[in-house]
Amino acid sequence: MRGTYDGNGGPGSGAQENGAQESGEQGSGAADAAGAWGRRRLLRGAGALAAGAVVAAAPGAPTAAPRSRGAAYDGPVDGLVDGPVDGPGGAAVFRAGRFEVVALLDAHGTFPMSREEAFPDAGATAWADARRVDPRAFGPGGAWELDFRCFAVRRPGGRVVLVDSGVGPADSPAASWAPVPGRLHERLAAAGIEPADVDTVVLSHLHEDHYGWSVTPDGEPAFPRARYVVQAAELAALAPDDAATTYAVAPLRAAGRLHAVDGGTRLVAHRGGDAVTLVPTPGHTPGHQSVVVDGGHRRIVIAGDVVVHAVQLVDPAVRYFFEEDPDLARRTRRLLLERAEERRAVLATAHLNRPFVRLC
Numbered sequence: 001m002r003g004t005y006d007g008n009g010g011p012g013s014g015a016q017e018n019g020a021q022e023s024g025e026q027g028s029g030a031a032d033a034a035g036a037w038g039r040r041r042l043l044r045g046a047g048a049l050a051a052g053a054v055v056a057a058a059p060g061a062p063t064a065a066p067r068s069r070g071a072a073y074d075g076p077v078d079g080l081v082d083g084p085v086d087g088p089g090g091a092a093v094f095r096a097g098r099f100e101v102v103a104l105l106d107a108h109g110t111f112p113m114s115r116e117e118a119f120p121d122a123g124a125t126a127w128a129d130a131r132r133v134d135p136r137a138f139g140p141g142g143a144w145e146l147d148f149r150c151f152a153v154r155r156p157g158g159r160v161v162l163v164d165s166g167v168g169p170a171d172s173p174a175a176s177w178a179p180v181p182g183r184l185h186e187r188l189a190a191a192g193i194e195p196a197d198v199d200t201v202v203l204s205h206l207h208e209d210h211y212g213w214s215v216t217p218d219g220e221p222a223f224p225r226a227r228y229v230v231q232a233a234e235l236a237a238l239a240p241d242d243a244a245t246t247y248a249v250a251p252l253r254a255a256g257r258l259h260a261v262d263g264g265t266r267l268v269a270h271r272g273g274d275a276v277t278l279v280p281t282p283g284h285t286p287g288h289q290s291v292v293v294d295g296g297h298r299r300i301v302i303a304g305d306v307v308v309h310a311v312q313l314v315d316p317a318v319r320y321f322f323e324e325d326p327d328l329a330r331r332t333r334r335l336l337l338e339r340a341e342e343r344r345a346v347l348a349t350a351h352l353n354r355p356f357v358r359l360c
């Protein structure tokens, strides 16, 4: 799972454990994410390690075999709740301690493949449950309707970690299949966030609908003060002719803004334990990562594409057609959802037609 990234490409691109360490945060010190999270890792195997760390259970917690969530959704589906929609510009905002997680809807549209084609092994029960969780995903004639969403994690003082940069402008690589142009900049402005407020852009992975607004038409970093943080394994797995290479990775590397990290990485740490942490959640892609926003009493997991449709929420075994390693993706998803439920975490999703889902 861990590719080795050779670090070619100029300053800031070499992989290191704390490559994304926040230096200006109070009390950030030298928190070693690997150590802090490693203590709590309960399971073995690449996917298990990664997802186990996402919403780590307390040391000594049972390492029970993954259970089917099908039964758990016989009723508890009604316990899934949306986050409050109370932010500026109508943005959905969920607060976790001193952090504010703002959902930014870049685009919405119809997937170019029917839902049965995209999720070929989903059963009738899973589809029925999924329809209750996210009815707007069910378009006419088998159509899959989906949102394309980024998230801003705003800290005290106004600095922002942006998670993913959406489908991008009309001529972005996503244009071949996704609804473009996206509206991320409008959404950021409505939330009172200037591009210069963003000091970190986390790219969950390098599919076209997640890096589209990373650069300007001139190939300059679109967030002028930000470092762009990607897992080294994602870069190592990227084909030289992948659109991500020419559109985003090469220009960001040339500008010295590309930061490769290897594994769990603490981005922000405050005294008292509030933190923003990257955790590898491989399977959808080799170097897929999620972001855990820990506000003490509330934890929000920005999952990326670990769950792309509610059918995978109600039945984590359901494979998505474009998962690069379906078995690993399944294990990652199951563990992430189990741990999220145990910790009563809120799930923030990129492609469901609701930004926040609480598993309870």
Ligand SMILES: [Zn+2]
Residues within 6 Å of the ligand: 207, 209, 210, 305, 350, 351
């Ligand atoms: Zn996606």
